[in-house]
Amino acid sequence: MRLTCLVLALALCPAGAAEKTLAALKQDLRKALASGDARLLGQACAALRTLGGSEAAGVLLEQVEKAPAQSETYWLLIDGAASFGDESALTAVGRFVVERGKSPAARDVLFALERNRLSTKSAALIPIMDECAGELALGAVRQLGEVRVPEVVDALIARLARTKDSDGELRRYLAGALANITGEHFGTSIVNWEGWWKGHRGRELTGRKARERTTGTARDEVDAIRDEQIIGIEKLSPRRIVVIKGKCVDWERFDHNFDHIEHMLEQMDFPHTVITKEDFEAGFALAESMVVCINCMMWRPHCVCPDCKPGEDAGNRLHRCTGCNRHDVREYKFSGAAVERLKRFVEAGGFLFTEDWVLEELLERAWPELVGSGPKLPEKNVKALPAPGKAGHRYLEGVFRPPQDIVVTGKHRPKGRTVVRPPEEDVRAYFSRAAHTWKIDNESPAIVVKKKSEVELLLTSPDLARIARGNDALAVTFRPGKGPRKGAVLHILSHFGKQTSQDSEYGIQNMLLGFLIDANAQRGRVLPPARKGPEAEEKGTKEEPEEAPEEAPEEEPEEEPEE
Ligand SMILES: [Zn+2]
Ligand SMILES: [Zn+2]
Ligand SMILES: [Zn+2]
The missing domain is CATH 3.40.50.880 (Class I glutamine amidotransferase (GATase) domain)
Structure with a gap:
């Protein structure tokens, strides 16, 4: 399979559109939806994003659930809603996910936020982490683990303090997110996190040093949460x-x-x-x-005679035999x-x-x-x-998310630093539409x-x-x-x-x-x-049984994610 990642920037709005009123932009969006023209729709979404604010976000979110599933329109609207940069719009996006968490669109909006690179998205993610259960909460925690600002550490520690013993998976995610942001490893110990944070809240958050890995595979880019999940596998x-x-x-x-x-x-x-x-x-x-x-x-019948030469295409990735009359057919x-x-x-x-x-x-x-x-x-x-509602499925984790650095912006922007041109003015700088081929x-x-x-x-x-x-x-x-x-x-x-x-x-x-x-x-x-020990009946094992590594302790049985 060839899987080519095309990162498409959202089309910029035409000059002057930013001055249009919300009502006018709403009208443009309606026209774009009626026309079915993806370019027009992209422009309408971008114009609403540039206007910003909770009402502009609301206009897109209202359409998201009406769009036909599995259509290009659906994904343009989802990405449009997730591409806002201002806190008030992102707060509205977070409310939408919290309130409509059971709908496929709400799930897909949350996982489209993965491709928004602005730290302001914490305004959407923190309420989702705090108020949702299961996959939605875990997805929000995973994303927050990339946002290196003190308010996010506050929220993660507060959430950890409220977990119950039965929240094993959520606790591991919270510990991983905190490790990602701070570079410290206190696991799920709330006392240690709180104590350390008291003395360090004013310092710069440097993030976790990734373990040096050179497998040349997706393993090299996993975050702390996934890294921990993988460690169990290499010890099997x-x-x-x-x-x-x-x-x-x-x-x-x-x-x-x-x-x-x-x-x-x-x-x-x-x-x-x-x-x-x-x-x-x-x-x-x-x-x-x-x-x-x-x-x-190749499990279909085919000839393995050493003298036969492949001739014309016979279908099913096979060729007709030529140059020989003896055949040796295997299946x-x-x-x-x-x-x-x-x-x-x-x-x-x-x-x-x-x-x-x-x-x-x-x-x-x-x-x-x-x-x-x-x-x-x-x-x-x-x-x-992704199939509608499945963008956050655990088997699709990392499939549509490019490795990225979060831009610290909005109220999180460090005081006293001059920013010539805030990145949030240009949607192409911080939001990528991902599609695979x-x-x-x-x-x-x-x-x-x-x-x-x-x-x-x-x-x-x-x-x-x-x-x-x-x-x-x-x-x-x-x-x-x-x-x-x-x-x-x-x-x-x-x-x-x-x-x-x-x-x-x-x-x-x-x-x-x-x-x-x-x-x-x-x-x-x-x-x-x-x-332990040799097993005579298992022939063909790759390693000698006595060299098999120690078995990792058995995991707690997983809870089914709550709906
Ligand atoms: Zn195949
Ligand atoms: Zn032959
Ligand atoms: Zn043959």
């Missing part, structure tokens, strides 16, 4: 994460994997075990595994028994990461009532957007969602809707099975490893990171502690 026993790769008679001539998730895990420094499909079919046990990743591979599709074992693995709490062709080979066979495969798509670049491989099957109530769309593409009979999903997740031990499936339409820029590479890696973090958080209630 290699048996916890299993990659199933393709196998063929001749590795030199044929790599039957279209992708190598094991290389990504290696680069990220996550212990894992690589097995071949044959190992799995022969009974490789998943009893201690929390995640199974399956490489997209590596999962057996029915293997499908059944993977289905049971997930329904008993396991996490399964799949891409592209694995949809047909495995997912639609294991869960035909939930997902299916649609028309084969042509090779194409398509625009990727995904490369779809030739002959990838569209994802058909059969049960909307159980399959969550994460990423969608308006371009895909047009070419794939309305099947616009680029990434989906679902939790099949019954009872408290359900695992999860994350399926993406295309691949790792074909991206052209670091931004796009990191975007897709962040989805895998989010999935691994979630799996690790659920592990405690699903799996027994890793066994």
